[in-house]
Amino acid sequence: MSNKIRVRFAPSPTGGLHLGGVRTVLYNYLFARRHHGEFILRIEDTDQSRFVPGAEEYILDCLRWCGLMPDESALTGGPYGPYRQSERKEMYRGYAEKLVAAGHAYYAFDTPAELEEMRQRYRTAENPSPQYDHRLRGAMKNSLTLGEKETARLIGEGIPHVIRISMPADQILRFTDLVRGEVEFNTGTVDDKVLLKQDGMPTYHLAVVVDDYLMKITHAFRGEEWLPSAPVHLLLWDYLGWKDSMPQWAHLPLILKPDGNGKLSKRDGDRLGFPVFAMNWTDPKTGELTTGFRERGFLPEAFVNMLALLGWNDGTGKEIFSLDELVNAFSLDRVHKGGARFDFEKAKWFNHEWIKAATPERLLPDVKAALQQEGIDTNDDEYTKQVIVLVKDRCTFTTDFATQAGFFYRAPEQPDMQAAAGKWSPEKTGFFRELADSLPPAAGDAAAVEQVFKELAAKHGLKVGELQLPFRLMLVGGKFGPAVFEIAALLGAAETGRRISRGLQALA
RNA sequence: GGCGCGUUGGUCAAUCGGUUAAGACGCUUCCCUUUCACGGAAGAAUGACGGGUUCGAUUCCCGUACGCGCUACCA
Incomplete structure (x- = not known):
């Protein structure tokens, strides 16, 4: 077939792969898939003085992470090689x-x-x-x-x-x-x-x-x-x-810096505190590390989705697209002519949306990696998946799972005494002592925990609302996280009991 | 300076001559929640400016201003 559609991305291997570069890849990829054509990666390394070792492999790694692999490249070979201009x-x-x-x-x-x-x-x-x-x-x-x-x-x-x-x-x-x-x-x-x-x-x-x-x-x-x-x-x-x-x-169209004038550069990312490269890039000469979207905690689905909408839309107002949906919806005539300013807040929103919508299975590897970063080793995947379901709504980045889920694996060092200040009084001690001994043995039954909690509160003549925060502080350490009863249920009676006694010591 | 491209709210943007000018992000307020989020509701644009064309322009044309890009034995 001689009239088969063929497109190409032709970067110079001179450093990290920029947002705009990935978007160019994406539009190439979408166009090729949409028309059942072929997508080629050609390395334009004709400038000897600017050649940076490792940059080519890095580009391929970025494309792999994004799920935008070429059909022909120096890596895979193909009928029109070589694919490096040198x-x-x-x-x-x-x-x-x-x-x-x-x-x-x-x-x-x-x-x-x-x-x-x-x-x-x-x-x-x-x-x-x-x-x-x-x-x-x-x-x-x-x-x-x-x-x-x-x-x-x-x-x-x-x-x-x-x-x-x-x-x-x-x-x-x-x-x-x-x-x-x-x-x-x-x-x-x-x-x-x-x-x-x-x-x-x-x-x-x-x-x-x-x-x-x-x-x-x-x-x-x-x-x-x-x-x-x-x-x-x-x-x-x-x-x-x-x-x-x-x-x-x-x-x-170009991708512009969020403030001031001109196109987005890696300097802007450093200056404003957001990534510009797809993945971490270490300059082999200076050793300087530039953070990438991946390491910052972005899901590739969100990264690609965000990039697609920076200069293109399908006209319906739909914003969340999977790669397959983009392939079906993409058309060049809906690409904007004017440059678009990059907005990291919007990028965060895309990531948040994707995390909220993701299944625990999808998130599991990223969450385990995030916890690992904090020195937390997880061995019970089923447990971790339940944790994910409970906390993912409040995570904007995959790295947020470290702080949002860490307490499910590690008891808090010390409850936030400041937060406890107005909500604690010594007469609550008796309630918590009894609670620790009355927790329902069946793990995962939040309703049962809540019922016991409420019955005990009534018995002690205390308001449920006045007891929830101290309970949270004992289990979590701070004022955040999912519903307390859910936490207690997932933690299990034994661990919850231990945290109550620990908390009682700290608060007393 | 020259050449090219562009210009709808703070940002991303819909509209392919006729609407109260969508929607999203962010922001503010409120509701929900005796945590943090999520979720729900509400608020905020004289469509860069000036001329045309037209019964009618955000939409078409011209000019101005502004912005961006290029002006390398770099891509």
């Missing part, structure tokens, strides 16, 4: 030279110092950043100004050079963007982008076109920051003779 290096030069031969590109020998000098020399108030373009290339050191013989000589001598595209001086280019509609550019405003670098590696511009062609990509989604270079890509598709195979483009 391993495809030899393929690009030929295409660049073909462009030179056709007069659409040229060799340029300018050194970095010479380029800098050009920028200085032509810099004016009206034009603060002069470009290497149709107006200036005649004044630079390239095959256009040097002539054929001299160019051949320099290349023969192995003089370092790049290949630049020759952007037409004044040509209107149009294309239809899947989210923006008709977009128009004048080629004269774009500089002669480097296509092939001095080290023989392609730049993004050449690589993306060649690889999208070779990998038979039908739809290409990327961030809005790429829109200005679209004319370069359009021209390349044309010059290389592949116009009919050009993918349909969709430039996605």
Whole structure:
């Protein structure tokens, strides 16, 4: 099948995987699944200086956690490999030279110092950043100004050079963007982008076109920051003779920082106290650790759900979507054009909703991990699942289970004396002594505990309401947690009794 | 500076010319609950501004302002 839909996510392995990156993955994934197509992960590691070891594996780990695994990648292989551009290096030069031969590109020998000098020399108030373009290339050191013989000589001598595209001086280019509609550019405003670098590696511009062609990509989604270079890509598709195979483009809106201006960066997360990366990322050079959504206590279902709604909605007002539901509902024409500010409060809400709706079985591994963090080892999964049912409504993060459920495993050190202050009086001691001895033996029967509690309260001439808080403090330690009788029932008669005597000692 | 894209409440946003301009988050108040939550109810927008087109514009067009992006041998 030659018209099968194929999309790709093409990150550079330069560090942690950003929110916006995951959303781009998600939209690719949803589109592919929706149309029964294929989703490819291609690693764009053409910049040797920015390469960070481990980043590629990390990206894959993030995708795995999110449940957005590609159909083809360097990991799984596939019919269009290799999937790392560094391993495809030899393929690009030929295409660049073909462009030179056709007069659409040229060799340029300018050194970095010479380029800098050009920028200085032509810099004016009206034009603060002069470009290497149709107006200036005649004044630079390239095959256009040097002539054929001299160019051949320099290349023969192995003089370092790049290949630049020759952007037409004044040509209107149009294309239809899947989210923006008709977009128009004048080629004269774009500089002669480097296509092939001095080290023989392609730049993004050449690589993306060649690889999208070779990998038979039908739809290409990327961030809005790429829109200005679209004319370069359009021209390349044309010059290389592949116009009919050009993918349909969709430039996605940016995710903006919650305050101030600009796109969201990892710095904003550090500054405002929320994660920006999908998972923990440790910079191998500096050793600096950046917290991820996973470690912060997010469920991948919630993370993905939240991301999907940041720039898209189905028009019905529905907000909670499973991945499968997203696959069915997703469409590019409902993707927003404007950037969206990231709101961590809303992200928390999504997570809370997913935790509330999750089954104890789903939550079990995360809860055990959270308790483990607090040094609590759980061995009775059935017990833990009952605990989960009782406390999950009050957990926003999976990590919250540590504080919300810890007392089910560990008796409180000391009841919150401050909270007890107004609610405790010595004459209640007798009631609690008797309660400790009268607890119903059957575990899990909250109603029975409540009944005994109330009967005893009446017998002692005390108000039930006045006794509940002290009871809670003995069992939990503080003013939080589910209904006391539920807690006592789950703890069991023996443990509840022990906590009562301990509490009595502390309060006396 | 140039080029491009964008602009509905603090935030995410519905509306594809005609509604009292949805809904959600957050916030405030109240109810429920003698814990903390959950749940329920209520409150808060002169649709950036100015021109058009139209019987009628938040919706279409133009301009202005503002915001963002790009302007690297980084992606």
